[in-house]
Amino acid sequence: MFKLDWKRLGITAGLSLTLIAAGCGSSEEEGSGDEGSEGNEGNTEEEASYGEQLDYTITGIEAGAGVVASAESAVETYDNLEGWEVATSSSGAMATELTEAVENEEPVIVTGWTPHWKFAKFDLKYLEDPEGSFGEAEEIKTMVRQGLEDDQPEAYQILDQFNWTPADMEEVMLEVDGGADPQEAAQNWIDANEEKVAEWTDGTEEVDGNEIELVYVNWDSEIASTNVIAEVMKAQGFDVTITALDNGPMWESVASGDADGMVAAWLPATHGDQYESNQDSIEDLGANLEGAKIGLVVPKYMDVDSIEDLQPDN
Structure with missing residues (x-):
């Protein structure tokens, strides 16, 4: 569902200055040489x-x-986050930032979500959120334009029946992260899960080149889901176009009827504002994936478990 070279340089410089000023590293072994209160x-x-x-x-x-x-x-x-800021860019740049930090065992805090391949690839954890800023578990829903059921009943039924699990999605995401083309990774998953895919197309008939456009936000999770459902629909005879858009335009394109649908609606929190703005002009087909989550994510080697453990910029 980032271009931060300047930030990487800033973090690296900050690390060097911090270590020089402190005269010690951050590992437990380096700290174990201190005695008494200094050790604590x-x-x-x-x-x-x-x-x-x-x-x-x-x-x-x-x-x-x-x-x-x-x-x-x-x-x-x-209160303890006074002086902190959230730097925005893209999901790809966030993943790059996280990967580089983990490879160098450096600290990093990212906005994260599951399903995502990073949890399968790295040893990560969510920071506890006592104040509930990130809400509870989320669902990823399917949204279609009004009138799709009348115009394209076979497409409507396939999209309505599309449903899978976080583990399913992460399989595709991890293969894409490993270098596979998204269409190839999607088809590999389809070939390995024929019974599940048959449930999505159950009761539908093949069509002859009916055009369908699906939109998605360019996140690893939505690249996976949109390519999978697109390949399934192609096999049923649809001429499918998939288009990556930013969050707002993705919702607006379905609400206006410029696009036929999406399987990329994170609710109630992630896309809550967009849903509120467009719900009267869009049809909600329900969850295609349950158990999604958002929050602040850090590597497990960081000695912090809760947002409340972070220190303010004093």
Whole structure:
């Protein structure tokens, strides 16, 4: 569902200055040489230094995404996040930032969501959110334009019956992250899950080149789901076009009838504003995936478990 080279340089420089000034590393082995109260202060200083090392910046995705809005809300809600900011760019740049940090065992805080391949590839955790800024579990829903059932009943029924699990989605996402073309990864998953796919097309007949346009936001999760359902519909005879758009235009294109549908609606939080603005001009076909989640994500090697553990910019 980012171009941050300047930020990477800033984080690297901040790390170097912090380590030089402190005269020690952040590992437990380096801290174990201290004695008495100095040994206890090591962990406190480590936690406090995360903000300094990160320039009090949370790496976000696209401006306007619900997880970014929730992160910005958290910055306002939590007193200990005073002086922090959410830097927006893209989901790809966020993934690059996270990957580089993990490979170098550096601290990083990103706006994250599941399903996502990063949880299968890296050892990550959500920070606890006592104030509930990120809400509870989410659903990914299918939305179509008004009139699709009358104009394209076979397409409507396939989209209505589309349903899979986070584990299914992550299989496709991980293969794409490994270098596979999204269409190839989608077809590989379809070939390995014929019974599940048959449930989506059950009761429908093949068509002869009927045109369908599906839109999606350019997130790894939505690249996976949109390519999978597109390949299924192609096999049923549809001429399918998939178009990547930003969050707002994605919703507006379906609401206006310029696009036929999407399987990329994260609710109630992530796309809550867009749903509220467009719900009267769009048809909600319900959840195609349950158990999604958003929040602040960090590598497990970071000694922080809750948003409340972070230190303000004093």
